[in-house]
Amino acid sequence: MLSTDYATGAPNWLDLGSPDTDAAARFYTTIFGWDFLSAGEDAGGYGLFQQDGKPVAGLGPLTEEGASSAWTVYFKSPDADATARAVTDGGGRVRVEPFDVMEMGRMSPLTDPAGADFAIWQPGTFQGAELVGKPTSLAWVELHGVELTAALAFYGKLFGWRTQQFEMPGMTYNVLSTAEGDQQATSFGGIVPDPHGQDAHWIAYFEVADPDDVIAKAERNRGTVTMPAADVPDVGRLAWLTDPFGAPFAIIKSVDQTA
Helix, strand or coil, X not given: CCCCCCCCCXXXXXXXXXXCHHXXXXXXXXXXXXXXXXXXXXXXXXXXXXXXXXXXXXXXXXCCCXXXXXEEEEEECCCHHHHXXXXXXXXXXXCCCCEEEXXXXXXXXXECCCCCEEEEEEECCCCCCCCEXXXXXXXXXXXXXXXXXXXXXXXXXXXXXXXXXXXXXXXXXXXXXXXXXXXXXXXXXXXXXXXXXXXXXXXXXXXXXXXXXXXXXXXXCCCEEEEEEEEEXXXXXXXXXXXXXXXXXXXXXXXXCCC
């Protein structure tokens, strides 16, 4: 499962681009109980969501022309420049060439061949989120709207990800793990293939203590439920939502796998 001992290819950060960062900050601090800390004038309006004083995600203004509000998942790269070149070689697109974020690290926003946006983070002084898998922090990531074989080939070459298939009601679920370590212990996400329906995209799941309470708070604050809360055997209770500006995200109360 997710750990802050980040291996290559693991999701190590995520941030939200929003047309109204003040309103977005109010929404997420209300529904998740986060604090929001501006990174200062030199950061271009960027800031950090924190849980118990630990950074869990970022928030900044939209910077790309025509961009819609969305959460972006970052994956750890030991060499952002080499990974960006590999994305191009694999049929993807480098939306912004790798650049340094002061001494904190090096990053690049990218798009896979199916059109799903993601990013890479090469850590410097900042390794990534300091809390994962606990309320209220990143718990899981999923890739939707892709052709499975092509997606596995692209990301497998890029990060060396491994995959396991699990039968679930009405579908086969493909669990992703990093290249090294115990495969189950290093799992961090999944792929839900759907090449003919929705647009390709990554979605982030946030662990919460009470999904129904979060849903109620979101609806009172102009959020929208796109998939009502449901219990999934051996997984947990989960739901999909969008924030007031249309950015999709998911919440989950995971089943305790150690019980």
